[in-house]
Amino acid sequence: MPRRHPDWIKVRAPGSPNYLRLKRVLKDHNLHTVCEEARCPNIGECWGHNTATFLILGDICTRGCRFCAISKGKPALLDPEEPRNVGLVVKDLGLDHIVVTSVDRDDLPDGGSAHFAKTVFWIKNFSPRIRIEVLIPDFKGDHHAIETVVRSGIAILNHNVETVPRLYKRVRPGSIYERSLDVLKTAKEIRGDVLTKSGLMLGVGESFGEVLDTLKDLREVGCDIVTIGQYLQPSKDQLLVERYVSPEEFQGLKAEGEKLGFRHVESGPLVRSSYHAWSHVH
Secondary structure, eight states: OOOSOOGGGOOOOOOOHHHHHHHHHHHHTTOEEHHHHTTOTTHHHHHHTTOOEEEESOSEESSOOTTOOSEESOOOOOOTTHHHHHHHHHHHHTOSEEEEEEOOOTTSTTTTHHHHHHHHHHHHHHOTTOEEEEEOOOGGGOHHHHHHHHTTTOSEEEOOOBSOGGGHHHHSTTOOHHHHHHHHHHHHHHOTTSEEEEEEEEOSSOOHHHHHHHHHHHHHTTOOEEEEEEOOOOSTTSOOOOOOOOHHHHHHHHHHHHHHTOSEEEESTTOOTTTTGGGTTO
């Protein structure tokens, strides 16, 4: 088993003025980001560029995905002020592209979809020209919940398949590959103009052929944008890294994805769902 990251995984420790400012603003408004909760390696770069992925619906997840560092358990009650607070912070930061994601909230009848819609409303209320991207859970396949989010005023709907179907039971217990594909398909059927996006992490036991097949499945449901990155073990409690994929392999997958007709393919060792998100729609 590999014990040290290869040289191409190294990142600079965060500490820029923008990073420190954003950290302070988020704390003042009692908001969470997936950048912090999931221990993303790109937090220094993204926060340094005044970009963050906001985490709504609290910071406790009801599922137990084995790759994720977000805390699992019984979530707290929803904060009714959270949507407005996100809108205020986005306005204060002067952003033109914002990503909003959440933990899974299987305890809520609508999975939290109405809370997503309220958050989009308040962001738009304070920043009418902003482009909003959401990274949503599967809402247990509830089409009404998906429609609530799709019709809320977003530009991009992201839902990650995360891995190849063979590995779902080990990597994503509680999730279903076909259901994740259906989320993306349903979003396109509801609003043909919404851009759909998904992501894959490599290094958990998948084969190159399985990744290609998954990319084909995503294109068949009309997925426009795909991100492909290296899985990194956030702590000793998550899955071990089985293999570090080389930059050359990531470039090869980018080329294959472009051949399949994706509008944009972001592929590289440090790529995450929201990495360079602002550039995916140009």
